[in-house]
Amino acid sequence: MSNNGSYSNDRPPSAGETELATDPASGVLFLSDYKKHEDLQQMLDSNKDSLKLEAMKRIIGMIAKGKNASDLFPPVVKNVVSKNIEVKKLVYVYLVRYAEEQQDLALLSISTFQRALKASEFFIPVLLVDPNQLIRASALRVLSSIRVPMIVPIVMLAIKDSASDMSPYVRKTAAHAIPKLYSLDPEQKDELIVVIEKLLSDKTTLVVGSAVMAFEEVCPERIDLIHKNYRKLCNLLVDVDEWGQVIIISMLTRYARTQFADPNADDDGEDSTNKPFYEDEDDIDGEHDPSKEEKIKKTYSLDPDHRLLLRNTKPLLQSRNASVVMSVAQLYHHLAPRSEVHVVAKALIRLLRSHREVQSVVLNCIASVSTKRKGMFEPFLKSFFVRTSDPTHIKLLKLEILTNLATETSISVILREFQTYISSNDKEFVAAAIQAIGRCASSIKEVTDTCLSGLVSLLSNRDHDVVAESVVVIKKLLQTQPSEHREIIIHMAKLVDFINVPQARASILWLLGEYSDRVPKIAPDVLRKMAKSFINEEDIVKLQILNLAVKLYLTNPKQTNLLCQYVFNLAKYDHNYDIRDRARFLKQFIFSENSKLSKHAKKIFLATKPAPVLESRFKGKKRWVPYHTILTPGRLAIMTCLLSLKFLLILL
Template sequence: MLNDKSTYTIGSVIMAFNEVCPERLDLIHQHYRKLCRMLVDAEEWGQIAIIGLLIRYARTQFLNPNPQGIKSSTKKKSQAFYSDESSDSSSSSVDKLFALDPDHDLLLKSCMPLLQSRNTAVVLSVVKLFYYLAPEQEAYKMGKSLVKLLRSHREIQYVVLKNIMVIATQRPNLFEPHLQQFFVRATDPAFIRNLKLEIMTLIATESNITFLLRELQEYVKSPNKDFATSAIQAIGRCAIRMPEMAENCLNGLMKLLWSKNDAIVGEAVLVIKRLLQLRPHDNVEMITQLAKALDQITVPMARASIFWLVGQYAQKLELIAPDILRKAAKDFSNSDDVVKLQVITLAAKLVCLHPTDHTLGLLYEYIMNLARYDVNYNIRDRARMLKGLRGEQRLGEEDGDEKKVGILTERMETILLGEKEAPVESLSVGSCKYTLGSMSLVLDHPMPGYEPLPDWPTKKPVASVRNTAVDSYDRTFTVQGFGSDSFSRFTQSSTYSTPKRDRVQYDLDNFYDSTESEVETEEETEEESDENSEESEETETSSEENDTDDQQRHRLITKTS
């Protein structure tokens, strides 16, 4: 059945092949070129099956077109969304640095028209083919086709956005010209909004970051708390990806500290904490502003973050750090557990920096005594560990062993005041574990029947296996049978002989021309018959006028009967 040239059956044949013997790719050698040429004429779901088979075949029979890997910085000149790509599609697909195999190039050119398909699954299959098989210089053709699919239903939007997010992690330049297409609409559900925010942070560049931040600031004003906090997180990711814009992002986030929405204030503090860790040498002023807003912040995680920042940079905050510890000790019993842990650590850091300060010593003892009888065992263990470390230092002081005191003091400073590594923002973690366009990618879980793509061969396979005596496929013969090439042979060998004109192999290009000529001939014949009928009626009318009354009455009765 692989020898059949009918576009009506080839899709079902490939589906059966994938079910029966998907590993027997050697059976496809002599049919590869025919499948490439038949791809455009096949039915939609057959096209998906054929493309999936050809992707697996190409990964085993051709060399990697990008031997140096993908360089996300390489950019194609961006075009307007409605610009004409006819000149681009007609250009050769051969890379200047890497010459593609002619059969490899044939596959890419055969799939190019399907980027305009009305079926979303077909477009995703072609995008998958270009993502894994096309040279880097040809990958720009995927961006516009995927963006067009965002105008469909929200279920389709979700699948498309998941695939766009994976592509944007490696090739963000494909979607930079279409940034506005990912702006959040008021009618978008939550799962669509989060993906759009993630994609916008991935495709942010120096040219559009200002425009993007202005849009994100509008999202922060949303009455939806979850959406507002997600927008704040997106601003933080933009600042981490582009350190030169971190100052502008911090200034915008600092203004949110005076918001009346506790959720926005808390999320802003968390993001500011991560950003301040990226610039440890210029944080005094902003930490001071955070400390001033401490009385108005009620979110436990945000308060804990401020206490951590004060303790981590306490050497630069000698004037305000003791007073912050005093305020924290007054409200220690009523604080949340996560806040208590940071207050205990703050007290230990300040005592480590100023071991001779009597007031700090009393505050330290007061907080440790409260933590000793706390209900939470984590707080009790933290207090016991820190107090025991300082008690061992005091034991050394009583023995007069200055060397031991110095080692313990240095060790305590290393434990409490050592430099902490800046957080690494992991964007789209795990999104590239599965093949593009698969259900496993959408669900982020391996589904039954999922198989990864095979690796590229290290040596170029023999190309002569695809050379066959008969591999041509002519589109002019696609209407000669009833879904199979054997139909015409069956009608010729049967006892019923069709007229000679019915066995003519019509050419699709001249089919409609012949149909129009036949229609004109039929119209002329109908006009002649109408004229003849009118002449006969006139003759009858004249004869009736010449007849007598009795004859007319007799003729009328005869017509009625």
């Protein structure tokens, strides 16, 4: 060509010198000199494969930089019939990139694909009958990526044809194309199910994972398609690629939970016969140990096909892929007998040596499982000790797990570990550690007094955040047995002058109001101090001052009458409407002599409050909550209004 020199650094090749294309890895592809699409079009129209390859590399480079190359669609599409495999691959990459985004332009590729007539009705891309399996698979991949409803029959016929291809790689690509076509036209579901059924019966490990993926995307409710392939899937599982293993294990977990009995159900009438789930009596794995099976039957009666699934997934706990290990752990958690679930613990602990992202997912899993199965991870307690190099979210998850694993035997070690965490510079972590101490004290009664003493000692800490969090936790613990800890309540009342954190001040005031009968001389004096600083307090503290005033007026009206009136007069003109509204509401209970509400004031405000339950935030994750029972803010407001009206109607 006359302009070849423009692609060789403006220097014509000398005699005998081989003409080479520009290296795509070099920075030349990304220079501003190559912005003229006219030059690229000329190269794509060239008869030389080297120029076409260079042009395609530069176009892909433009796409990688985020530049728009859609105006090159026509000349690129023409090269889809190129005999150079490297050129074809890059053309396919280009087509997949713009197939969905440029649907009108994508129709141009259809006319290029349609070369051979088949079945007298549909055009099938000539590349789908190419002798090279990579080309056939790439052609199907591109064709299924063109989201134009007009070509749905063509894609369907191509998928059916590729599902019977001699190459496993092409059949795998056909399985990947099924969800694409289903999302484009859900009405093709029945025909696609027929193809999926055919692919599920494939005995090639390369195809099985993709076939199950298509099954999960298109027809997960068709469990009957799995029945005849169940044993084959279990036995091929070890040889399937890693991501195929994840998909198959997830599907088999769902399948087994619906088709087999729960091995942990307390059902004395469970069938103890060793009858197979299927009619076929052949032992698939060929390794049958009668003595081991006899022991299994004596302990618990598992269906042989249920046992087959557990036996064939257990080796995958040694997989290098964290997703595979997590999938097997999930399967064992739901399907294995209690005596066998512990085998996944060591595999999950091994994953904690991986990078932070994997650690976070694994720790979330362990935190959820440990609420129900403490014994699984108790031997690995030290693996959850916090390191200074751990990020905050990892530290919080480890704290959660350590708290879940706390027992009478391990609590002393855990509390010593928590004690060292209090001196950390991470304030969020320190607050979580104090809360963890409170949870341990709440769940293990033997150490409640010890934990309370430790938390009280933290009240003299120089860090105000530590003191504030300690006050909040102590308040929750004192609610469980307030009569035994009068001295602690008195000690906390003295801290009101020194603690500035609003949440902590509010907690102290709530305690004094709730147990004012145990400190009759101290509570009125605290109210007097709070009345002086009322206008400077935060809203949460003001609300508790009002509550304290009401409770003291109901228990000691002679001493606190004028003080309460003063507090309510301050609240009457507060800038926050919530404070004003609460003051007007409470005033009707204590200062309206003829009101029927005042007769029931003591029952309402001085009633015994239930002790709070301190439990793991992961504990509720194993329960499913219907959406209609979730209290959204709007629903909560409506229910609150209705309950208030009902209460007032009863009183009046």
